[in-house]
Amino acid sequence: MSSFLEISQLGKVYPTPKGPAVIVENFDLRIRKGEFITLIGHSGCGKSTVLSMVAGLTDVTQGGIVLAGKEVTGAGPDRGVVFQAPCLLPWLTAFENVLLGVDQVYYTADVAERRQIVEYYLTVVGLGDAMHQKPSELSQGMRQRCGIARAFALSPKMLLLDEPFGMLDSLTRVELQQVLIDLWQKDQKTALMVTHDVDEALFLSDRIVMMTSGPAATVGEILEIKFPRPRSRKQLLEDPEYYRLREELIGFLNERSHHRPARPAPTPSGPPPQRGNASAFSRLMTAFTTA
Numbered sequence: 001m002s003s004f005l006e007i008s009q010l011g012k013v014y015p016t017p018k019g020p021a022v023i024v025e026n027f028d029l030r031i032r033k034g035e036f037i038t039l040i041g042h043s044g045c046g047k048s049t050v051l052s053m054v055a056g057l058t059d060v061t062q063g064g065i066v067l068a069g070k071e072v073t074g075a076g077p078d079r080g081v082v083f084q085a086p087c088l089l090p091w092l093t094a095f096e097n098v099l100l101g102v103d104q105v106y107y108t109a110d111v112a113e114r115r116q117i118v119e120y121y122l123t124v125v126g127l128g129d130a131m132h133q134k135p136s137e138l139s140q141g142m143r144q145r146c147g148i149a150r151a152f153a154l155s156p157k158m159l160l161l162d163e164p165f166g167m168l169d170s171l172t173r174v175e176l177q178q179v180l181i182d183l184w185q186k187d188q189k190t191a192l193m194v195t196h197d198v199d200e201a202l203f204l205s206d207r208i209v210m211m212t213s214g215p216a217a218t219v220g221e222i223l224e225i226k227f228p229r230p231r232s233r234k235q236l237l238e239d240p241e242y243y244r245l246r247e248e249l250i251g252f253l254n255e256r257s258h259h260r261p262a263r264p265a266p267t268p269s270g271p272p273p274q275r276g277n278a279s280a281f282s283r284l285m286t287a288f289t290t291a
């Protein structure tokens, strides 16, 4: 398979007062152009650390990352990052926040073209009527819509999303999953996203990468999600295959993620998962039935 992103033998060791903590070890993953990959695993296993190394925001201790044939050595506009909370500048409007990056990336385009790009993405994410409001005048969901618009407007080669819907209520979460996947499909982006939510992963992904629990977390299993696109949530929930895949994911998270050789390391194991998978499913079902 030809890879767009190649993560090879990736490792991360953090210095701690008790000595070096091996967080991620021998993490190998190849992602094709246009794929949507989610990373799932127990809280504290190292998902964000992997994403952050791909974003170039955290140094790599071992191994390497190659994006579109070029080694990742730091952050850059070829990777659009969306975090749980979209760091917007509070004194600028949503429009100006997105324009800030667009001005840098499309510096050869004229002003009207740049404004058109910003307006287009803010409208597509549903902020057409609120684009001239400041972050303090926007709801959490609207701010996250702005963060998504900003990431896509910069036309990155790859989208990196770290639990982008983690702070949203279930209805908004479901709405924004749809916004994200529609944009991803339209712009034909390659995406790597961290999530705790198995239903979110099943709805969005081409493949779900299950990470083993730390210390020294790595790729445990990879699940292929072959539901046709565009996906309808209703159809997924009526498909027995959905529940089989869901069982497999939960089974891995409950048991198999721990079944790896014990490795003495000075790091404490992470805290228990913040969101139970069963409750994530209930939230999704509630969102459906109340939508």
Ligand SMILES: Nc1ncnc2c1ncn2[C@@H]1O[C@H](COP(=O)(O)OP(=O)(O)OP(=O)(O)O)[C@@H](O)[C@H]1O
Pocket: 014, 015, 016, 021, 023, 041, 042, 043, 044, 045, 046, 047, 048, 049, 050, 267, 270
């Ligand atoms: N700068 C750092 N220095 C030392 N340890 C760190 C640092 N950053 C993260 N860690 C540790 O690395 C481990 C993995 O953290 P990370 O945030 O990548 O996990 P995660 O799987 O994304 O967690 P969650 O699902 O809770 O967001 C944790 O034990 C964390 O405490």
